[in-house]
Amino acid sequence: MKVLILGAGAVGGYWGARLAQAGFDVTFLLREKRAETVRRNGLVVKSPKGDFTVPVKVITKGPHGKLEGGPYDVVILACKGYDLPSAMDSIAPAVGAHTTIVPILNGHMHFATLDARFGKEKVAGGLARISGMLGPNGEILHSGASGVSFGERGGGERDGSAPRQALVELDAACRKSGIDGGLNANINQDLWDKWVMLGSIASMCAAMRGTVGDIMEAEEGAAIMGEILDECCNVAAAEGYRISDKVASGLRAGLTQKGGKAVASILGDIEKGGAVEARQIVGDMLARARRHGIAAPNLRFAYAHLQTYEARRARGGLK
């Protein structure tokens, strides 16, 4: 099985480094500058599960967009939603007749885009619960969770069918590499579970500009957090993916934890003046709420907050 990973950030980089460390055939498709660093140093990982450095195969976009080393069985796509169009252009030459794309993006909007470009049968469902960031020298600073989840999204020809060979092999590789999770028969539910969590925490950390613990300091903070979780849960249920009581109460506890240090990365992006996945994480959840006639006042505020941020960023009005 040949795996191509686009980018070597915290998520794709950590996942690929573990696969490479276990001896699997992994190639990273990188921009010239990042490629140079990784060719020279290998992938440097600092992790609570043990630090390691592993040399990996690196390719860059060749002349005329050609890519070396293909065809690939699996392409892991871990990019920000707003970079998806350019990411698709980058991987397109690596996607052959038998390639499976495993996208690791937030929300659901990317599926329609990927399906339209590559065909639905090539696009599996996937998500990662890997926390970390890149250090100043391009090293991967892994800080905790190291789980992935992927599987058939179903529908059409694949409805009810067993997972394709490539996903079974990727699952086996993850198990041998010390990556948690793997093949998930209920990936759609998992995607919704994660989106509900992210939709709630990202909305409120952005709109309130604080951590969970900070938000709990406001008189109405816990109530507001509970309401937005309800809004997201209602959307998931209306879409056919009811969040189980167990998952919902776990999320509620985490989102309303007094003194909780949990914070959505979108807040860091905002405070740096960076781009944000406003539509992917919040706007699309709100749009689906409207489609189903679900009241979502808190999502509405959060999305207005993020759109205001984007307008201000566009006019250069951030400090």
Place this chain on the structure above:
Amino acid sequence: MKILILGAGAIGGYVGGRLQQSGADVTFLVRPARQQALQRDGLVIKSTKGDITQKVKTVQKGDEGGPYDIVLLTSKAYDLDSAIAAIAPAVGPQTTVVPLLNGMRHLDVLDARFGKDKVVGGLARVGVAMSTDGVIHHTSPFAAVSFGERDGGQPRRALSELDAAIKKSGIDGGLNPNIVQDLWDKWIMLCSLAATNCLMRGSSGDILEAGEGQAIVMETVDECQKVAAAAGHDPGEKGMKTIRSFLTVKGSKFTASMLHDLEKGSMVEADHIVGDMIARAKKAGIATPNLRLAYAHLQVYLARRARGA
């Protein structure tokens, strides 16, 4: 008529400076450091209406230099308690306190402390700031102070005299028979502006770029209007039109000073401007979902500020 002004900050310094320049008897109640600077440099105002540098009378304690006919109070609402403690010795049987604060709650606090008959309504519209060197910069074309009896009745003598002094000083405004309505109008405007600017962290123009931005601003204004109406001070259609059109200027870079304070990490009048509006709404059974979110945002800010982040 003797006037005591608490502090010689942006608004107090500007108003007091203009009053004295036109011959009024003005004393500033200041802290030792500010007194030293004023004695050394004088009161320095750079203004679109002409610069002034002048010697001023200062005292460190309210019981010096009195009795005073008028005490002008221009503190921030969160400093009100210490401001009251500072002016208390200056407030005698014949003194009138003229507070120039935003919102309404300070009036209840002042009434409780000094008696309702000593406290009149007042507000300032002066676009002014003080730089770290103590110079007062008046950069906008407007400078207005208005005041009046809160029951709308015949103004007491001290207010008539203050009116004459204000008119002589070139400051706009003066006696206002509808001061309480004016206070509500300004509070509705300011509360809507501060709540939306802070909750969205953008100028009014930025907010209008959001799909629901205009709707959210309008709803917020409505919430405030209902609270005012329940208190018997609905601004009416004309007043509301002025407020709404001011808040919905496409491309406006205008922002509430509270947003500047937020972005500087400074203290904010969250309770006074937004919290008190919500408290009054609750008492009157009025729903204020937008103000609720805005107030939560401000409380989160204050919590974060308190923990030093």
